[in-house]
Amino acid sequence: MFSSFMTNAWIVGTLVALLAGATGFFVVLRGSSFAAHAVPNGAFAGAAGATLVGVAPLWGLVSFAVVAALGIGASRRHRSDVATAMALVLMLALGAAFLSLSAAYEPQVQALLFGEILGVASSSITTVVLIGLVCAAALAVMFRPLIFNAAAPDLSAARGLNPTLLEMGFMLTLALGSALTVPVVGALLSFSLTVGPPAAARLLTRRPSTALVGSMALSVMTLWVSIALSYATNLPVGFFVGTLSAILYIAVRAATQLSARRA
Amino acid sequence: MHWLFEPGLWSNVAVRTGMGVGVAVAVVSALVGLFTVMRSQSFAGHALADVAMAGGAGAGVLGVSPLAGFVLGSLAGAGAMEAIGVERVRQRDVATGVVLGAATGLSALFLYLITLNSSSTGSTQLILFGSLFSVSNSTFLVVLALSVLVVVALASLGRPLLFASLSPDAAKARGVAVSRVTLSFTLLVAVTVGLSSIVIGAVLSTALLIGPPAAALRLGRRMSTTLFVASMLGVVAVLLGVVLSYDSFYWWSSHRALPVSFCVVVLIVFELLLVSLYRAMSRRRERVVV
Amino acid sequence: MNEISTIVDVRGVDVELGGRRVLTNVNFKVESAEFTGLIGSNGAGKTTLLRMMLGLISPTRGEVLWPTNAREERRVGYVPQKVTLDVDVPLRVRDFVALGDDGHRYGLRRRTRSTWERVEEMLDAVEASALGERRIGALSGGELQRVLMAHALVSRPELLLLDEPLANLDPGATQDIVELLARVRDRQHVAVVLSAHDINSLIGVMDRVVYIANAHVASGPTEEVVRPDVLSALYGHHVDVVRVHGRVLVVSGDPMGPVAAHPDLVVE
Structure with missing residues (x-):
C-alpha cells in the first residue's frame, strides 16, 4: 500500500x-456549489480537447477551466444558476464530442471524469505543488474580503469592496484548482471533496x-481513507471519495443536531 | 434539400423513433423546466441528472433497461434531497451538493463494474451522453406514457405551484400545502430528468431542462406563450440536433459522427445566446425611443 | 482636535431611479458629532439618500462634498436596515465586528492586540460584550442591531449612517437604542445620521432634522423644520403640527375635508 x-x-x-478543502471552505461559505461543480467540467472538456489536438493536457485543463469560470463569474449577477447550468452542459458536451472524435478508450473517459489517482506520474508533483501554492496564496490574499462579502454583501459593498472583482478572483482560483484536481480525482468528483468536508467542518x-x-x-x-479502501478492495477511488464525503456531512449534521437538541 | 438532409435520413427507423422520443422529451422538459428556472432550481435539476446517471449505470450493472435506472435513480435522488433538504437557500445548496457528490461516487463504482464485467464498449458514453438512436419501440411507448403522465400532473399542479413559488407565505395562508406541492414538483423534475437522460444523456439532460425555458422567459410575458415558446425551442433543438449529428457522419473522412447530445446542447446554447442578443438589441432601441 | 467641522455637504442633489425622480434638490450638511434625523414615510427615499451618500448610487444632478475626505478614507460606518446572514456561517460576533475594520482589505495581515481591544471596546459601547462568542447567525433582531453598530463603529468613523434602526423594535428598546446612540456620539465623537419614519423617539437627541416628503427635503434644527408652514410647503397641501404630551403629531389638515392624521407620522 505504500x-x-x-x-x-x-x-x-x-x-x-x-x-480542495481550502477552496471548499469558501465555496460553501459563498453558496457557490453549482459553480464549483461546473468549473471542473470545463477542465474535463479541456483535457479531452488536448487529447484530440495532441497537446499537453495541462494546457487544455487550465484554459478551458478558466474560460468556464470567467463565463460563470461574468453572469453571476442575474439568474446565475441558468448561466452556470448552460456553461456546465456546454463544457460536458464539448468534452463528449472531443472524446468521440478522438475515439478515446473507455478507461480514458472514466479517468477524466472519475479520476485516476494511482496513475499519477512523479513528474506531475512539481506542477501540482506550483499550482497549489498559487491557489493557496490567492485564497490567503482574498481571505477576509471573501468572508466579509459572503456574510454580508451589502455591508462589504458599502465599505468599498468590488463584488465583481472578488467573484472573478475567486472563480479564477477555483479554475486553477480544478485544473489540478481533475486529473487526480476526476471532473465529477473533485466536487465531492469541495463540498462534503467543508460543509461538515463549518458545523463544528x-x-x-x-x-x-x-x-x-x-x-x-x-481522501486518505478512500485511497486505502480503494487499494484494499480494488474499487475506484472516486466511489469512496464521493460516498464518504456525503456520509461525513450527514453524520456531522445529525450529531450536531442531536447535541443541540440535548443542550 | 440534399445539402441538409443526407441520404437515408428519413428511411432510417432508428432515426424516426429517436426523433419521436426526442420531441416528446423536449416538450416535457420545457414545461417542467420553466418552473425549475423560475424557482431558481437549476442546480437541483442538474443534481437529479447526476443521480439519474448513477441509476442508469446501476441498471447497466444489473442488466435492466437504462430508462428504468434513470427514472428510479432520479426519483431516489429527489427523495434524498428532500430528506436532507432544508428551506434556507445556502443550506439547500449544500444539501444538493452532497447528494450530487454521493451520486457521482456511485456512478464511478457502477461504471467501473460495467467495464469489468462486460466486453461491450461505449456504455460509459451511452449513459453519460445519451443514446437516442438505440431507443427501442417499446421504450418509446414507455417514454410517451410517462411524458403524458408528467404533463397531466404538472397541469393539475400548475397554479398552486406558481403561487407557492412566487410567495410561499401567502400561498400557505391561502391553504396551499406548500411542502407537498414542492415535493410533488421535485418528483416531476426527477421523472423528466430520467426521460431526457435517454435522449441526450444523464449529465446533459440539464440542457433541455434549463436552456429552452430560460430563453423563452426572456421573450414571453404571458405564462401560456412562454410555455409554448419553450417547448418549440426544445423541439427545434432536438430535431435539428439529430439531423446535424446524422449529417456529421459524412463531414470527416474518418466517418466519426458528432454525438447527438453535443449537437443538441450546442443548438440550445445558440438559441439562448440569440434570444439574449435580441433582447439586448430591442432594449437598446426602446431606450433610444424614450 | 474635537473642533466642529463639516463632514458631509449635500448640494442640490437630484436622484432618479429607473427613470423616476426620487429626490429633488436636496441640500443639507452634517457637522461633526452632530445627531441628524432623516425623517420620512416609507418609500419617501430615505434609503436612497443614505445609499447616495455612501456612493452606492450616483446623483443625476448636484454633488456630495466630503471636506474631511471621510468617505475616501473609509471613515464612514453604515448600518443597513436589513442584513441577511447565513445561519451556519462560521463567524463569531467578534470576528464579524473585526471585519468592520479589515474586511475590505486584501491580504493576510495579522490582527493586532489593539484591533481586538477596539473590537471589545465597541461591543462594550453598544452594550453587547456578552455576545462576543456567539455565532453571528444565531442572534435576535435587537442583538444583531447592536452588533451591526459595533461593526460600523470599529473603524472609528467620523460619520455613522443608520438605516431605520428603530423599525421593528418595541418602544422600550427604541428608547434604549436612541440613548445608546446619543452616548456613542458623545464618547466616540462621531456624527450620527439616522433614518426613521417616526420623529418622536428622536426629538430629545436630534440636533438637526432632514425631513423628506414628496421627493423634496427640508432641513434645519427641529423647531425650525417641524412647523406647519414648512411642512405644508413640502407636502404641497396644508399640514398641521400638533404637540400633545410632549410629542409631535403631523396631521393632514385639509380644511375642506375631514382631518386625517398622516398615516406614517402618527404615533402608535
Missing part, C-alpha cells in the same frame, strides 16, 4: 485534498480560521 508507485498517489492526493466550529483548517483536515482524511 510501495513506490503508491507514494506519488499519497503525495499528490494529499496536496489535492488540502487545496464558530471560528472562521478553525473552520478552514478543519475543512482541509477532513478533506485530507476523506
Whole structure:
C-alpha cells in the first residue's frame, strides 16, 4: 500500500485534498456549489480537447477551466444558476464530442471524469505543488474580503469592496484548482471533496480560521481513507471519495443536531 | 434539400423513433423546466441528472433497461434531497451538493463494474451522453406514457405551484400545502430528468431542462406563450440536433459522427445566446425611443 | 482636535431611479458629532439618500462634498436596515465586528492586540460584550442591531449612517437604542445620521432634522423644520403640527375635508 508507485498517489492526493478543502471552505461559505461543480467540467472538456489536438493536457485543463469560470463569474449577477447550468452542459458536451472524435478508450473517459489517482506520474508533483501554492496564496490574499462579502454583501459593498472583482478572483482560483484536481480525482468528483468536508467542518466550529483548517483536515482524511479502501478492495477511488464525503456531512449534521437538541 | 438532409435520413427507423422520443422529451422538459428556472432550481435539476446517471449505470450493472435506472435513480435522488433538504437557500445548496457528490461516487463504482464485467464498449458514453438512436419501440411507448403522465400532473399542479413559488407565505395562508406541492414538483423534475437522460444523456439532460425555458422567459410575458415558446425551442433543438449529428457522419473522412447530445446542447446554447442578443438589441432601441 | 467641522455637504442633489425622480434638490450638511434625523414615510427615499451618500448610487444632478475626505478614507460606518446572514456561517460576533475594520482589505495581515481591544471596546459601547462568542447567525433582531453598530463603529468613523434602526423594535428598546446612540456620539465623537419614519423617539437627541416628503427635503434644527408652514410647503397641501404630551403629531389638515392624521407620522 505504500510501495513506490503508491507514494506519488499519497503525495499528490494529499496536496489535492488540502487545496480542495481550502477552496471548499469558501465555496460553501459563498453558496457557490453549482459553480464549483461546473468549473471542473470545463477542465474535463479541456483535457479531452488536448487529447484530440495532441497537446499537453495541462494546457487544455487550465484554459478551458478558466474560460468556464470567467463565463460563470461574468453572469453571476442575474439568474446565475441558468448561466452556470448552460456553461456546465456546454463544457460536458464539448468534452463528449472531443472524446468521440478522438475515439478515446473507455478507461480514458472514466479517468477524466472519475479520476485516476494511482496513475499519477512523479513528474506531475512539481506542477501540482506550483499550482497549489498559487491557489493557496490567492485564497490567503482574498481571505477576509471573501468572508466579509459572503456574510454580508451589502455591508462589504458599502465599505468599498468590488463584488465583481472578488467573484472573478475567486472563480479564477477555483479554475486553477480544478485544473489540478481533475486529473487526480476526476471532473465529477473533485466536487465531492469541495463540498462534503467543508460543509461538515463549518458545523463544528464558530471560528472562521478553525473552520478552514478543519475543512482541509477532513478533506485530507476523506481522501486518505478512500485511497486505502480503494487499494484494499480494488474499487475506484472516486466511489469512496464521493460516498464518504456525503456520509461525513450527514453524520456531522445529525450529531450536531442531536447535541443541540440535548443542550 | 440534399445539402441538409443526407441520404437515408428519413428511411432510417432508428432515426424516426429517436426523433419521436426526442420531441416528446423536449416538450416535457420545457414545461417542467420553466418552473425549475423560475424557482431558481437549476442546480437541483442538474443534481437529479447526476443521480439519474448513477441509476442508469446501476441498471447497466444489473442488466435492466437504462430508462428504468434513470427514472428510479432520479426519483431516489429527489427523495434524498428532500430528506436532507432544508428551506434556507445556502443550506439547500449544500444539501444538493452532497447528494450530487454521493451520486457521482456511485456512478464511478457502477461504471467501473460495467467495464469489468462486460466486453461491450461505449456504455460509459451511452449513459453519460445519451443514446437516442438505440431507443427501442417499446421504450418509446414507455417514454410517451410517462411524458403524458408528467404533463397531466404538472397541469393539475400548475397554479398552486406558481403561487407557492412566487410567495410561499401567502400561498400557505391561502391553504396551499406548500411542502407537498414542492415535493410533488421535485418528483416531476426527477421523472423528466430520467426521460431526457435517454435522449441526450444523464449529465446533459440539464440542457433541455434549463436552456429552452430560460430563453423563452426572456421573450414571453404571458405564462401560456412562454410555455409554448419553450417547448418549440426544445423541439427545434432536438430535431435539428439529430439531423446535424446524422449529417456529421459524412463531414470527416474518418466517418466519426458528432454525438447527438453535443449537437443538441450546442443548438440550445445558440438559441439562448440569440434570444439574449435580441433582447439586448430591442432594449437598446426602446431606450433610444424614450 | 474635537473642533466642529463639516463632514458631509449635500448640494442640490437630484436622484432618479429607473427613470423616476426620487429626490429633488436636496441640500443639507452634517457637522461633526452632530445627531441628524432623516425623517420620512416609507418609500419617501430615505434609503436612497443614505445609499447616495455612501456612493452606492450616483446623483443625476448636484454633488456630495466630503471636506474631511471621510468617505475616501473609509471613515464612514453604515448600518443597513436589513442584513441577511447565513445561519451556519462560521463567524463569531467578534470576528464579524473585526471585519468592520479589515474586511475590505486584501491580504493576510495579522490582527493586532489593539484591533481586538477596539473590537471589545465597541461591543462594550453598544452594550453587547456578552455576545462576543456567539455565532453571528444565531442572534435576535435587537442583538444583531447592536452588533451591526459595533461593526460600523470599529473603524472609528467620523460619520455613522443608520438605516431605520428603530423599525421593528418595541418602544422600550427604541428608547434604549436612541440613548445608546446619543452616548456613542458623545464618547466616540462621531456624527450620527439616522433614518426613521417616526420623529418622536428622536426629538430629545436630534440636533438637526432632514425631513423628506414628496421627493423634496427640508432641513434645519427641529423647531425650525417641524412647523406647519414648512411642512405644508413640502407636502404641497396644508399640514398641521400638533404637540400633545410632549410629542409631535403631523396631521393632514385639509380644511375642506375631514382631518386625517398622516398615516406614517402618527404615533402608535
